[in-house]
Amino acid sequence: RTVYVNGEYLPETEASVSIFDRGFLFADAVYEVTSVLNGKLIDFEGHAVRLARSLNELGIENPISKEDLLEVHRELVRVNEIDEGLVYLQISRGADSDRDFVFPDPEKVKPTVVLFTQNKPGLAETVKPMKVISIEDIRWGRRDIKTVQLLYPSMGKMMAKAAGADDAWLIEDGFVTEGTSNNVYIVKDGKIITRGLSNDILHGITRAAVLRFAEEAQMEIEERNFTIEEAQNADEAFFTSASAFVMPVVEIDGKALGDGAPGKVALRLREIYLDESLKKAV
Numbered sequence: 147r148t149v150y151v152n153g154e155y156l157p158e159t160e161a162s163v164s165i166f167d168r169g170f171l172f173a174d175a176v177y178e179v180t181s182v183l184n185g186k187l188i189d190f191e192g193h194a195v196r197l198a199r200s201l202n203e204l205g206i207e208n209p210i211s212k213e214d215l216l217e218v219h220r221e222l223v224r225v226n227e228i229d230e231g232l233v234y235l236q237i238s239r240g241a242d243s244d245r246d247f248v249f250p251d252p253e254k255v256k257p258t259v260v261l262f263t264q265n266k267p268g269l270a271e272t273v274k275p276m277k278v279i280s281i282e283d284i285r286w287g288r289r290d291i292k293t294v295q296l297l298y299p300s301m302g303k304m305m306a307k308a309a310g311a312d313d314a315w316l317i318e319d320g321f322v323t324e325g326t327s328n329n330v331y332i333v334k335d336g337k338i339i340t341r342g343l344s345n346d347i348l349h350g351i352t353r354a355a356v357l358r359f360a361e362e363a364q365m366e367i368e369e370r371n372f373t374i375e376e377a378q379n380a381d382e383a384f385f386t387s388a389s390a391f392v393m394p395v396v397e398i399d400g401k402a403l404g405d406g407a408p409g410k411v412a413l414r415l416r417e418i419y420l421d422e423s424l425k426k427a428v
């Protein structure tokens with residue numbers, strides 16, 4: 147596989163980043179994951195805009211223009227012959243050999259830019275009815291910034307796995323925030339209910355697109371908090387992310403939703419999302 151590091155395309159075995167990189171030492175880095183279908187990038191624009199926002203919130207100078215970033219994404223997809231898969235992008239504040247908590251002078255330390263692809267044949271066809279558990283949300287308070295601090299989400303997935311489930315939904319002050327790596331929704335009497343945007347959750351690129359398509363299809367949407375009990379008593383549930391698109395949830399904390407099968411709204415939204423996103427893919 148060919149990867150990209152700071153302006154260079156290299157075989158993955160020859161690519162390297164300093165042990166002093168602040169992404170490694172402090173999780174002082176942001177990332178994006180963009181899916182690839184039919185060899186094209188899904189919603190590149192949305193990911194580029196969110197990346198710029200994440201960098202800005204952390205005071206990391208954006209080291210690469212949107213045009214160059216698109217070019218790197220496309221080149222990696224091309225050389226690695228990705229038909230269906232993902233492009234992972236990470237930008238850290240850079241490598242500072244002093245290991246100081248204080249941010250280094252941006253004149254001296256430049257951000258580290260890394261991109262690589264993941265080949266995922268069958269990504270669009272894969273619909274897995276998901277079982278989720280609920281766990282406490284103990285992450286930091288700026289979940290709107292897409293940082294690489296993913297230890298708790300990883301632990302959440304491990305807790306889910308240990309419980310025989312596929313993922314965990316996070317609960318704060320009695321309400322569901324989001325999944326470990328996705329935005330979550332319930333459907334009751336045809337109405338789609340999802341938590342509103344704030345610093346408590348990541349502003350999903352897939353969420354924005356799916357809600358837009360749902361609105362265009364005259365579906366009713368309510369952006370508000372909901373509890374895990376309300377979710378367990380919903381007709382259906384699903385989650386969205388750039389790598390899973392729209393995925394039905396059929397069980398929450400051991401309770402089957404509705405008739406236990408993937409919901410109609412979720413499956414319809416998945417179809418619309420894939421169709422519409424592919425039309426606009428670059």
Ligand code: PMP
Pocket residue numbers: 179324325326327328329347348349350351352353386387388389
């Ligand atoms: N919330 C969290 C915590 C996530 O990690 C992700 C995916 N990285 C999402 C939501 C979904 O965002 P997107 O649709 O942009 O992939």
